Amino acid sequence: MTESANTCAVHGLRARKREATRSAITSAARRFTVNHGLNGFTIEQLCADVGISRRTFFNYFPSKEDAIVGHLLDEFPADAMAAFTDGGHGEGVARGPQGLTTTLLRDLFELTVAMTDQLDFTREDVRALIEVMKVEPQLMIKVMGGAEAREHEFAHVITEREGLPPDDPTALLVAGLFGTLSRRASQKFFSGENALAYRDILAGHLAQAQQFFAFPL
Incomplete structure (x- = not known):
């Protein structure tokens, strides 16, 4: 094995170990919350159950609430983010009436x-999170606030890609509309009767939205 390949293997192993630890923390946090409520256990008890130190816990999550919600708000995948950013630049890039690239x-x-594939979120994960929110409904605010924050992140990367001002209202509108379609696609994807891939569901929602907004005013 070459030095480069060996380095990649080491990084891959570290990433898998990190993901396993993070998943173990979230699983335990949800179990503790369902059984004891949000205030019925301490971070120290959670760490003891997972077999990690308090310091390690805070390397992964800033609070119990964040550990319970889990990795819904992971960073954008690096490769996918690079491809997205590159798509708005270059000579001869076609732009629509609002100055946005036609491939946006x-x-x-x-x-x-790509973000959904990276999360590898299962129906079991969804059911576990729903059970937790039944016990502690205020966690829904945490989830909803995270979704709003993600829309602002999307708006930011859109303005960077499209060369728009940081507070451009068009970017926030696009991010909000796309976020709504994405959440609805997720709801359908994780429903018990669904047999479709997330990609196909989201593509269908986008096609319907395009037909609707193409209606002349």
């Missing part, structure tokens, strides 16, 4: 699908 919708779609 397609590239937002690919970035969102």
